[in-house]
Amino acid sequence: MATLAFTKIEEIDNWIVNNIVQNDARYDRDPEGRQTLSFFILNNGIIIKEKIIPQIKKPSDKDLTDIQKPREIDKYVAIKLLEKEKNFQGTN
Numbered sequence: 001m002a003t004l005a006f007t008k009i010e011e012i013d014n015w016i017v018n019n020i021v022q023n024d025a026r027y028d029r030d031p032e033g034r035q036t037l038s039f040f041i042l043n044n045g046i047i048i049k050e051k052i053i054p055q056i057k058k059p060s061d062k063d064l065t066d067i068q069k070p071r072e073i074d075k076y077v078a079i080k081l082l083e084k085e086k087n088f089q090g091t092n
Helices: 009-021 031-042 072-091
Strands: none
Touching: 009 031
8 A cells, every 4th residue: 555645735636636526516515625635634634545446347237136225336346345355465
């Protein structure tokens, strides 16, 4: 896992927009909240560690049959990520 280091508030704001906001209108209405978050990150009040997430295959209908609705695709992704994390920890 790599710790991200920022030197300018603009870099942090760009990172927040590209990685957290991602065209979500709820965040676009709160530029002051983004600025507050940016200052926390700049002053090491919040440390960001970037982790590469392994690719997960698209679930088939059969894969989703045992997962309780709603949001079964989100739950499928969470289960697969946990499995990959356990496998990764088992190899180290």
